[in-house]
Amino acid sequence: MRARHRGPFEEAPETRLSRLLPAIAIMLGSCVTIWPTIAEFPFLPPVGLLMLLAWRLIRADALPIWAPLALGLFDDLVSGQPLGLGIATWTMCFFMIDMIDERLMFRDFWQNWLIAAGGTAFYLVVGRLTAVRFGAPVDTVLLLQVLASIMLFPVISLLCAWLDRDYEPA
Amino acid sequence: MAPSNNRRPGFSRRAQYGVFWSYVFAVAGMLVGVILLALSYFDPSTFGAARTAVAEVTAPVSSGLSSVGRTVGAVPNGIGSYFMIHDQNIALRKQIADDHAVTMRARAINYENRRLKALLGLRERIGVPVVSARLVSSSPTSTRRFAILNAGSWQGVERGQPVLGPDGLIGQVVEAGPNTARVLLLTDPESSVPVRRTRDGLPALAVGRGDGLIDIRSVSNAAASFAPAEVFVTSGAGGVYPPNIPVAKILRHGRDIVLAEAVMRPNTLDFALVQRAFLPAPPRPVATPVAVTKP
Numbered sequence: 081m082r083a084r085h086r087g088p089f090e091e092a093p094e095t096r097l098s099r100l101l102p103a104i105a106i107m108l109g110s111c112v113t114i115w116p117t118i119a120e121f122p123f124l125p126p127v128g129l130l131m132l133l134a135w136r137l138i139r140a141d142a143l144p145i146w147a148p149l150a151l152g153l154f155d156d157l158v159s160g161q162p163l164g165l166g167i168a169t170w171t172m173c174f175f176m177i178d179m180i181d182e183r184l185m186f187r188d189f190w191q192n193w194l195i196a197a198g199g200t201a202f203y204l205v206v207g208r209l210t211a212v213r214f215g216a217p218v219d220t221v222l223l224l225q226v227l228a229s230i231m232l233f234p235v236i237s238l239l240c241a242w243l244d245r246d247y248e249p250a
Numbered sequence: 251m252a253p254s255n256n257r258r259p260g261f262s263r264r265a266q267y268g269v270f271w272s273y274v275f276a277v278a279g280m281l282v283g284v285i286l287l288a289l290s291y292f293d294p295s296t297f298g299a300a301r302t303a304v305a306e307v308t309a310p311v312s313s314g315l316s317s318v319g320r321t322v323g324a325v326p327n328g329i330g331s332y333f334m335i336h337d338q339n340i341a342l343r344k345q346i347a348d349d350h351a352v353t354m355r356a357r358a359i360n361y362e363n364r365r366l367k368a369l370l371g372l373r374e375r376i377g378v379p380v381v382s383a384r385l386v387s388s389s390p391t392s393t394r395r396f397a398i399l400n401a402g403s404w405q406g407v408e409r410g411q412p413v414l415g416p417d418g419l420i421g422q423v424v425e426a427g428p429n430t431a432r433v434l435l436l437t438d439p440e441s442s443v444p445v446r447r448t449r450d451g452l453p454a455l456a457v458g459r460g461d462g463l464i465d466i467r468s469v470s471n472a473a474a475s476f477a478p479a480e481v482f483v484t485s486g487a488g489g490v491y492p493p494n495i496p497v498a499k500i501l502r503h504g505r506d507i508v509l510a511e512a513v514m515r516p517n518t519l520d521f522a523l524v525q526r527a528f529l530p531a532p533p534r535p536v537a538t539p540v541a542v543t544k545p
Contacts, residue, residue, distance in 0.1 A: 111308070113387065113390055113391055114308040114309075114311055114312045114315075114387045115312070115315065115387065115390075116312045116313070116316035116319065116386055116387050116518045117387070117388065117390065117517075117518060118385055118387075118397050118435075118518060119388045119389065119395070120395070120462035120515070121395075121437075121460070121461045121462045122389075122391060122392060122393055123390055124390035124391045126391050127391075144272055145272050145273055146272055146276040146279060148276075149276065149279035149280070149283070152283065157300055157301055158308060159389060159391050160301075160389025160391075160392040160394055160396045161389075161391070161392045162287060162290035162291060162294060163287070163290045163297040163301070164283045164284065164285070164286030164287030164288070164289070164290055165283075165287055165290075166283075167280070167282070167283030167286060167287075168283035168284045168286075168287050171276055171280040172280060174276070175276075175280075207392065207393060210287055210290075210291045211294075211393050211394050212439045212440070212460060216393075216439035216459065216460050217459050217461060218393050218439060218459070218460035218461055220461065221460070221461045221462075222393065225391075
C-alpha cells in the first residue's frame with residue numbers, strides 16, 4: 081500500500097522505534113563496558129551518561145523526566161559502580177538541566193558541552209567518593225577519565241544527532 | 251537552540267497533572283536512588299544478586315566477542331610463527347640443553363625436600379582446583395577493579411575463593427551467580443593480600459591502589475627497605491590464598507610502603523584457575539534444639 085502523502089506542515093508519524101530510539105541508544109552506550117577487556121585502571125568514559133546528556137541537550141522531549149531512573153539503574157547493573165549511583169546522579173543531572181533551561185533563553189553547542197562536562201564530572205566524582213575509600217590514590221586516573229569523557233562528548237553528540245536525523249519537530 | 255518548554259503542555263488540566271506527577275515520581279525515584287547508594291556505600295555486597303543476574307546475560311556476549319577477537323588475533327601470529335619456526339627450533343633446543351643441569355638439580359632438591367618433610371611429619375595442604383574459566387569482561391568505567399568470570403556456582407565457584415592466572419595471583423571471588431562470578435582484582439583499592447618476600451620471608455601486605463599498581467606495606471616492626479625487582483608471594487596467612495603464589499614485583503627503592511606492579515596481568519586470553527579457599531572457615535555450629543520444659 082502506498083503511504084499517504086504528507087502535507088508540508090504535518091508532523092512526522094511517530095513510530096514505536098523512534099520513541100524508543102533514545103533509550104535503546106543510551107542502554108547500548110551503557111553496554112560498552114561488556115567489551116572483553118580487563119581494565120587495570122578506569123579508562124573508559126561513562127558512555128551511557130554521555131548519551132543521556134547528549135539526547136537531553138539536543139532534544140528536550142526525547143526522554144521523560146523519569147527516564148534516567150530506569151536507565152541509571154540499568155547502567156549501575158552493568159558498570160560495576162555502586163548501585164544507586166546512576167539512579168541518583170543521572171536524575172539530578174536532568175533536574176539541573178531543567179533548571180538551566182528555565183534560566184537560559186538559548187543554548188548552543190558550547191553551552192551544551194559545558195553542561196555535559198559538569199554532569200559527567202559530577203557523576204564520576206560522586207562515584208569515586210562512594211565506591212572507594214577516601215585516601216586511595218585514584219584521583220589522577222579519575223582526572224584523566226573526566227578529561228577523556230569531556231573530550232568524547234562532541235562525538236557522542238554528533239552520533240545522537242545522526243541517530244535523530246529523521247525526527248521532524250512539530 | 252531555544253529550550254522547548256515542555257513543562258507547560260497547554261490548558262489541559264489532565265496534561266498538566268501528568269507533567270506534575272511525572273516530576274513527583276522522578277523526585278521520589280531520585281530519593282530512592284540516594285538511599286540505595288547509601289546502602290551500597292555501607293555494604294558494597296548488597297544487590298550482588300541483581301548485578302550477577304545481569305552478568306548472566308552479558309557474559310556470553312563478552313565471551314563471544316572475545317573468542318572472535320582471539321580468532322582474528324591468532325591469524326598474524328600464526329603466519330609469523332610459520333616463518334620463524336626454524337630459528338625458534340634451534341633456540342629452543344639450545345635452551346633445553348642449557349636447562350638440563352638445572353632441572354636435574356631441582357629434581358634432586360625436590361626429592362630431598364619431600365623426604366625431609368616426611369621425616370618431620372608435616373601435613374601439607376595443597377590448593378584444590380575448582381574450575382578453570384576465562385575472565386570475560388571488567389569494570390572499565392568504575393574506580394573499582396572487578397572482572398567477570400565465565401563460571402559460577404553451578405561449576406562450584408563460591409564467594410571467597412582465590413583466582414589464579416598462569417603467572418600469579420589474579421584476585422578473589424566476591425559474588426557468585428549461577429554461571430558467572432565477579433572477581434575482585436588485586437589492583438582494586440579495597441583488595442589486600444598477605445604476602446612475604448621470596449628472599450627472606452619478610453611479611454607484608456599487598457594493597458591495591460586503583461591505578462593499575464600495588465602498594466607493598468611492611469607489617470614487621472623493624473623498618474624494612476625494598477629494592478626493585480624483589481618478588482613477593484602469598485604467605486598463606488588468613489587462609490584465603492594458598493602460599494607461594496607470585497603476587498607483585500617491587501618497582502623502585504623505598505622503605506615501609508613502596509610501589510609494586512602485579513606479576514600477573516589478567517587479560518581475556520588466558521584461562522583463570524579458581525581454587526578452593528586454602529583454609530575455609532569452619533562450618534557454623536548447628537543449633538541443637540533445646541528441650542523446653544513447661545513448669
